[in-house]
Amino acid sequence: MALKLSHDELMKFDLRPSGRGWMDTRPGFRKGTYCFSGAPKHVEYLEQPNPREWQPYDDDWKLPENWEEIIIKGFEERLSRFRSFKLFMDICVRCGACADKCHYFIGSGDPKNMPVLRAELMRSVYRKRFTAAGKLLGRLVGARELDESVLREWFYYFYQCTECRRCSIYCPYGIDTAEITMMGRELLNLVGLNINWIIEPASNCFRTGNHLGIQPHTFKDNIEFAVDEIEEITGLRLNPTINRKGAEVLFIIPSADIFADPHIFTFYGYLMLFHEIGLDYTFSSYASEGGNFGLFFSHEMVKRLNAKIYAEAKRLGVKYIIGGECGHMWRVMHQYMDTMNGPAETKGDPVSSITGTRFDHARSTKMVHICEFTSDLIHHNKLRLDPSRNDGYRVTFHDSCNPARAMGMLEEPRIVIKSSCNNFFEMPENTIREHTFCCGSGAGLGTDENLEMRMRGGLPRANAVRHVHDKHGVNMLACICAIDKATLPALMDYWIGGVEVCGVHELLGNALMMNGEKERTTNLRGDELALKEESNA
C-alpha cells in the first residue's frame, strides 16, 4: 500500500503555529491519521474494559456511563504509582526546547504534536482536578475540564506518539513524553479506548506466545523453511532446536523474524552464526515472542506478556538468554523485565562459551542482546568474515529508538556492520545515535489506515537517509528493530526509492564464511553476488 498524496500535498504546512489557541481546537479524525479501534473479541480475551463495536470516526464512542469518574480515579492512582507521571505533570516550564524534536510535529506541523502540548493535553486536566491554582484560576493557568471532546483529543494524540523518547533527551528536566503517552493510553484503555493494531497482537501473544498468532506447529515449519533456504544458499544443513531442555542458551526473537520480509533474512543470519560457532541454543514455541505490544497500552499487559520469558528459561533450564534484533522488546527486556518478572532463575550467568566473556552488565537480567554477543565474537576474532559479499550494498544505520535512548547500545551494532561490509556511511549527526529519529510507525501505529501519519512521522528519518542516498549512493538501511523492518520499506519507497531495509545480522550472515559451505553465488535475499566483480573493477 502506498500513500496517494504527493510530497507537495503532504508538505503544505508550517512549523509556526498560529490562529486559535490550542484549547479551542479539536482534531478532525481525518482518514489516514488515526488507527482503527480494538476488536471486541480481543478486548474480551484480554479481559479489558468495555469491549464493543465502535470506530474513532463514530459520533458515539459508547463510553461507559461513569467514564469520567473512571478516568479521574485512574489518573489519581497513577499519580501515586508513578513519580515520573506526577513530577512531569508539575515541573514543565514550557521552555519549548522539545517543540521541534518530535518527528510527528516536524512532519505535520500540528502544534499538538509538540511534545510539550501533547503533555499539556493531560496537564490541563490534572491542574483542574488536582491543583489549587488550576481549580481557582482555570484557563488562565492552563486548566480545563475533562469532557468527551478532551477524551477524543487524548485518543487522537496519544495514538500519534511513538514513545520514541527523542524529545526527552533535550528536556532540561528529563520529562519523558513516552511516560505521558503510556499513562494516557492506560487511562484511555480503562474506558475501552484502544486500537486494534495493538490489542490484537497483544491478545495473540497472550494466547499463542507471539503477536502474529503463529501456533507451535507453524513456528516449527517456519524454522524448517529457513533451514531449507539456508541450505540452498550455503549447502549446509542446520539443525536448530525448539523447546529443548538443557540447552545453554534460550534464544528469544521478535516473531516477525520468522515470518516477515525482510526480517527473515536477519533470521537466516542468526541461524548461520549460531551454527558456525556451535552455540548450544534453543528456540521456544511458548516464549516465541520477545516483542511486547503490552508496552503500548499498559504496564499490566507488559508484565502479563513478558512473564513467559523467565518462566521458559527456568523450565528449559538454560544458563542465560540471548535476544534478537527488536527495539521495544529491548526496552522491556532492559528496563522492565527483571523488575516485573524477576529475579531470573537460570542455571548460570551470561557468559559466552565461545570467547569466555562474562556479560557482567547483564548479570541480573541474564539476557544479552545479540549485537553485544556478536560484537564480542568479532572482537575476539572468532568469526571469518568476507565483507566484500556485501559490496552490492552501500549501507547506513538507523539507530532504533529504544536501543539508543533506553539501553545506550550505540556501538555494538556498528561494530557488526563495519566488520560485515565495506561501504558504510553515517547519516548526519543530529539524526543518529541518541538523536535518532523514529521510523514514525512505532508503539503500535504501523497500520495501513494510519499511513499518512506514518509517512509524515517518518519524514525526518527518510530525509536523513535521502541525504546519504544522494551523497554516497546508499541503497541499504540497516536497523535492529522488527517494527523498523516492517515499516521502513514503505517509508523509503514513498520518500526516496531505491533503498532497501535489512537487519544487522543479515549483513553478518552474508559476510560469514562458514565451515564447509559451498561457494556462495547469491546473498541471503537470493540476489546474485555478481556486483562484487563490478565494484572490484
Next chain:
Amino acid sequence: MGLTLSFILVCALSLAAYAGAGKLPALFGIWFPYAASVLFLGGILFRLIDWARSAVPFRITTTAGQAKSLPWIKSERLESPSGLPSLLGRMALEVLFFRSLFRNTRAEIHPGPKLAYGSSKWLWIFAMMFHWSFLIIFIRHLRFFSEPVPFLVSLTHSLDGLFEIGLPELYITNVLIMLALSYLLVRRIIVPQVRYISLLSDYFPLFMLIGIALSGIIMRYFVKTDVVAAKKLIMSLLLFSPSIPEGLGSAFYIHLFLVCVFFAIFPFSKLSHMAGVFLSPTRNLANTNRLRRHINPWNHPVKVHTYEEWEDEFRDRLKAAGYQLERE
C-alpha cells in the same frame, strides 16, 4: 491574554506596595515576609514529600550516549551513568550546566523537502545567564541576613562588582539578569511555537522577576535606599523580634513585596522545577538495569498464560508436530 494580564498584575502589586507600605509598614515589612517564608518553606517541603510519596516502579533512565557494556567499548558515563559517581556527574551537569538544554537544535524545512537541524544555543546561553545571575544575586543578598557576613558572601559581593564601573559600582549580574530576562520574555512573545504554548503561569514569573530586578536596581543606583536600615529590618525578622526602622523608602517596599509574592507562589507554580529536577527518574537513575534488579514497591501479581495452560491448549498440534511435552 496571559501576557497583558501578567504585566498588569505585577504593576498592580508594585502599586499596592507603593501605596500601602507607608500606611501599613508592619503588614508589608513584617507580616508579608513571614507569610511568604512560611508558604515557601512549607510549600517546598510539601512538594518534596508529595513527590517522594509517589513510587518509582521502574528504572526508566534515558540514555544519551554509549552505555557501559563490554569492557573494550568506550562508554560515555556522563550520558549513560553506570554507577553512583557517574550518576552524580550526570546530575551535576544537568543541574549546574543544563546539559540537556545544551543539546538543543532547531529544525528547519527547506524546499525539497530538505530538513536541517542547526545548532541552537541561545536558549541555553540565556538560561544559564539568568539562573547563575539569580544564584549570585541570592548569595550576595545573604549579607543582609547574616552578622558577621560569611567570607564567601562578601567575596561573591566584591567579585560581582569587580569592574568598579560607576558609583555605587555596577554589579555584573544586574546587567546579565536583565539581559537574560528580556531575552526569555521576548522569545516567549516572538517565537510562534513558544508563544502558542505560553500561559499566564509562564509570563507572570518573568514579569515578577523583571519587577524584582528593576526595583532592586532602582534602589541601588537611583533612589538611594538606606541599606543599614534594610539590614536592621531583616535581622529583626530573623531574630523574631520584628521592628520597622526609619528610612526605608517605597522602592524598598516594592522590592520586598514582589520578592514575598515570588517566594510565596514558588512551590505552587512551575518554579518548583528547581526542586523537581533532582527527582526526575529519567535522569537521576543509573543505567544499570540489567546489572542490578530494581524493585517495584507495588509489583502486583497479574494474570499470565502459563506453560502448562499453553501446552493444554495446543496439545494436539504440539503432538502432531513432534514436540516433547511436559505431560503426554
